[in-house]
Amino acid sequence: MSIISIKNVSKNYGQKKVLDSVSLEIEKGEIFGLLGSNGAGKSTITKIILGLEKPTSGNIVYYEGRQINIKEKLTLVPQDIAAYKNFSVEKNLEFFASISGLSGDLKKNKINFLLNWLNLNEFRKTKTSFLSGGYQRLLNIAISLISDPEIIFLDEPTVGLDPLMRKMFWDKIKELRNQGKTIILTTHYMDEAQNLCTKIALLKKGKLLTIGKPIDLIREYGGIKVTVLKLTSMILDDDLPKIRAAINNRNVIVRDKYLFVPVEQEHGFEKIVALTQWLISRGYSIDYSTTKEPDLEDVFLQLTGEKMKTDN
Numbered sequence: 574m575s576i577i578s579i580k581n582v583s584k585n586y587g588q589k590k591v592l593d594s595v596s597l598e599i600e601k602g603e604i605f606g607l608l609g610s611n612g613a614g615k616s617t618i619t620k621i622i623l624g625l626e627k628p629t630s631g632n633i634v635y636y637e638g639r640q641i642n643i644k645e646k647l648t649l650v651p652q653d654i655a656a657y658k659n660f661s662v663e664k665n666l667e668f669f670a671s672i673s674g675l676s677g678d679l680k681k682n683k684i685n686f687l688l689n690w691l692n693l694n695e696f697r698k699t700k701t702s703f704l705s706g707g708y709q710r711l712l713n714i715a716i717s718l719i720s721d722p723e724i725i726f727l728d729e730p731t732v733g734l735d736p737l738m739r740k741m742f743w744d745k746i747k748e749l750r751n752q753g754k755t756i757i758l759t760t761h762y763m764d765e766a767q768n769l770c771t772k773i774a775l776l777k778k779g780k781l782l783t784i785g786k787p788i789d790l791i792r793e794y795g796g797i798k799v800t801v802l803k804l805t806s807m808i809l810d811d812d813l814p815k816i817r818a819a820i821n822n823r824n825v826i827v828r829d830k831y832l833f834v835p836v837e838q839e840h841g842f843e844k845i846v847a848l849t850q851w852l853i854s855r856g857y858s859i860d861y862s863t864t865k866e867p868d869l870e871d872v873f874l875q876l877t878g879e880k881m882k883t884d885n
């Protein structure tokens with residue numbers, strides 16, 4: 574069931590078209606990833622969905638059975654820290670809870686729940702400026718969840734986090750989904766999108782290139798599995814046709830000591846074994862071998878022609 578329909582949305586800033594007739598359906602309970610290089614239009618479309626910017630043309634429809642009051646249901650977890658640095662963690666939550674209209678036991682219980690759930694309890698009395706960057710991010714999420722939103726936008730939620738903290742963020746985002754929330758996130762990390770998102774929209778210069786489940790996009794655009802064999806010596810030019818013939822695969826490529834073998838669906842593994850035996854019988858030794866599965870990075874490269882920067 575769609576919860577947000579984006580229909581032919583375009584946005585111009587002056588002469589510049591930053592969104593070009595983008596149409597998307599976001600379903601309830603999804604972790605929806607907006608992907609694309611810098612300037613692709615991710616933040617612009619997010620702002621339009623949040624109602625912070627108006628589209629130049631096209632429109633957005635919000636449903637939940639009947640049309641919903643979006644102001645009450647959407648929340649943005651911004652990349653910048655929303656908390657007051659001079660307040661303690663608890664004081665920040667109390668402040669934002671009051672703004673959301675909570676009071677009494679309801680407010681107390683909500684704050685306790687969020688502090689526990691996000692592992693922030695031990696920092697309850699800590700001044701926000703003394704928290705590490707990762708915990709400040711967690712506090713940001715806690716603040717955004719006070720109003721009990723249905724749809725949560727996360728703008729590059731894990732930039733600058735260490736691997737452990739990143740993993741914890743992923744787990745919390747998945748838990749939010751399990752609670753029935755809809756998550757929309759932007760990210761530059763392909764592994765994050767692949768691990769987390771149930772659906773992905775890939776934008777380039779304001780245009781929607783594709784939309785789908787990571788696994789389907791990888792199947793369609795990711796190319797095939799490739800096994801790389803590194804030998805201890807150079808491969809003789811004369812041997813390449815023999816190698817290709819030995820395993821009946823014309824797409825094998827040789828570069829110095831490396832063999833790149835596209836793994837076919839049928840008998841792929843047996844052919845690698847046969848190739849290894851053939852090489853050894855000819856006096857070659859294998860230094861190492863590795864197999865690369867196609868992933869979202871390959872999809873990105875294939876569709877945009879750009880390599881995604883993973884260091885941001």
Ligand SMILES: Nc1ncnc2c1ncn2[C@@H]1O[C@H](COP(=O)(O)OP(=O)(O)OP(=O)(O)O)[C@@H](O)[C@H]1O
Nearest residue numbers: 586587589591609610611612613614615616617618
């Ligand atoms: N208020 C504005 N006035 C003029 N141009 C703008 C404005 N906001 C965004 N743009 C332009 O619109 C394009 C899309 O920007 P947007 O911030 O949506 O990209 P993004 O995909 O979020 O990029 P990033 O990954 O860098 O955050 C950019 O070329 C940007 O310069």
Ligand SMILES: [Mg+2]
Nearest residue numbers: 615616617759
């Ligand atoms: Mg942005």
